Amino acid sequence: MSKIAVLGAGSWGTVLANLLTDNGQNVYLWTHSADQAQTLTTTHMNEHYLGDFKLNPDLQITANLETAIGDASVILFVVPTNAVRSVAEQVQPFLAAQPSWRPILAHAAKGLEKGTELRVSQVIDEVIKPELTSGLVVISGPSHAEDVATHDITTLTAASTSLAAAKSIQKLFMNDYFRLYTNQDVLGVEMGAALKNVIAIGAGALHGLGYGDNTKAALLTRGLAEITRLGVKMGADPLTFIGLSGVGDLIVTGTSVHSRNWRAGNALGQGETLANVLANMGMVVEGVSTAKVVHGLAAELGVEMPISDAIYRVLYEDAPLKQVIADLMKRDGKPEFDFEIETL
Numbered sequence: 153m154s155k156i157a158v159l160g161a162g163s164w165g166t167v168l169a170n171l172l173t174d175n176g177q178n179v180y181l182w183t184h185s186a187d188q189a190q191t192l193t194t195t196h197m198n199e200h201y202l203g204d205f206k207l208n209p210d211l212q213i214t215a216n217l218e219t220a221i222g223d224a225s226v227i228l229f230v231v232p233t234n235a236v237r238s239v240a241e242q243v244q245p246f247l248a249a250q251p252s253w254r255p256i257l258a259h260a261a262k263g264l265e266k267g268t269e270l271r272v273s274q275v276i277d278e279v280i281k282p283e284l285t286s287g288l289v290v291i292s293g294p295s296h297a298e299d300v301a302t303h304d305i306t307t308l309t310a311a312s313t314s315l316a317a318a319k320s321i322q323k324l325f326m327n328d329y330f331r332l333y334t335n336q337d338v339l340g341v342e343m344g345a346a347l348k349n350v351i352a353i354g355a356g357a358l359h360g361l362g363y364g365d366n367t368k369a370a371l372l373t374r375g376l377a378e379i380t381r382l383g384v385k386m387g388a389d390p391l392t393f394i395g396l397s398g399v400g401d402l403i404v405t406g407t408s409v410h411s412r413n414w415r416a417g418n419a420l421g422q423g424e425t426l427a428n429v430l431a432n433m434g435m436v437v438e439g440v441s442t443a444k445v446v447h448g449l450a451a452e453l454g455v456e457m458p459i460s461d462a463i464y465r466v467l468y469e470d471a472p473l474k475q476v477i478a479d480l481m482k483r484d485g486k487p488e489f490d491f492e493i494e495t496l
């Protein structure tokens with residue numbers, strides 16, 4: 153039995169911690185709110201995020217970070233992207249004080265950090281030096297917390313430059329409904345995960361506006377083309393984007409009412425304001441912040457990302473949805489594939 157600390161008691165952190173407990177591990181779920189820790193401990197539920205889903209009574213819940221991470225062999229970060237740095241900064245002194253204790257670090261967040269444009273693994277690496285750890289693993293792929301809670305068959309990627317660390321994470325999580333594949337393209341996996349959230353906002357918006365299946369398929373397919381274009385420019389393996397953290401996650405996020413990104417887009421399509429949508433969601437909508445980062449990255453790297461750019465204009469420049477759609481359709485004709493895939 154391994155001691156595992158899961159940091160972040162929202163939808164995803166709670167479900168992953170519960171799954172690991174069901175798998176027989178010694179799991180501590182950490183929340184930054186003492187009140188939430190108390191409620192979860194007494195009710196064995198995380199009602200705000202997961203309704204009446206019952207937690208495994210063996211799952212230990214705490215608001216004390218030292219209790220959660222002390223001697224853990226794995227520390228898993230599952231807070232929103234823009235909170236990862238502050239949580240890593242709280243963890244770092246404990247690891248630095250005991251350099252012989254080298255846990256595997258993992259994260260399951262999907263976004264790019266506001267202000268720095270960094271991927272989540274880069275943020276963690278910046279705060280916690282790799283020599284204090286036994287590797288850093290990204291857990292990603294098509295996976296709604298609500299579906300994992302009901303044991304829907306789910307497949308994910310455990311991506312790391314350390315195959316040994318990826319295999320350890322794979323082994324801890326796998327069971328009869330949860331299957332992980334290892335992958336060494338950390339950059340591609342994180343870019344696929346972050347960028348699909350932006351496209352999913354667009355997919356929800358099309359639904360909200362009443363567009364049909366052809367249009368939704370067009371958006372997801374051409375969305376994948378531009379995700380791949382940016383990822384490959386940054387050095388990702390193009391194959392990653394036809395994998396679980398590419399097309400797989402784009403399908404699940406771009407077509408599901410469980411997706412907070414899709415739901416936000418759907419509400420925008422129905423005429424809601426962004427401020428209202430975010431105020432009513434009560435959970436993170438990663439694509440909103442990531443859209444701004446992607447806008448900057450695409451400009452810096454000279455990568456054409458017309459759909460992500462259109463979504464950025466809607467979110468940050470108040471451009472009307474119908475107008476950005478009309479603008480997209482007025483673009484010059486292009487070849488379907490306009491970038492070199494050098495590694496194939």
Ligand SMILES: NC(=O)c1ccc[n+]([C@@H]2O[C@H](COP(=O)([O-])OP(=O)(O)OC[C@H]3O[C@@H](n4cnc5c(N)ncnc54)[C@H](O)[C@@H]3O)[C@@H](O)[C@H]2O)c1
Nearest residue numbers: 161162163164165184230231232235261262296297435436
């Ligand atoms: N929900 C899913 O189905 C799912 C699936 C895969 C990946 N993810 C990713 O996992 C990450 C977390 O998503 P979620 O769905 O759990 O979000 P959520 O909104 O459901 O919960 C986020 C949790 O993080 C906590 N938090 C926020 N800021 C914090 C801080 N500074 N310090 C400590 N805790 C903080 C909140 O209190 C909340 O409990 C996101 O990047 C998301 O894209 C979510």
Ligand SMILES: O=P(O)(O)OC[C@H](O)CO
Nearest residue numbers: 293294295296411412413
């Ligand atoms: O609810 P969303 O939009 O954050 O998506 C959740 C997961 O990332 C789907 O894989």
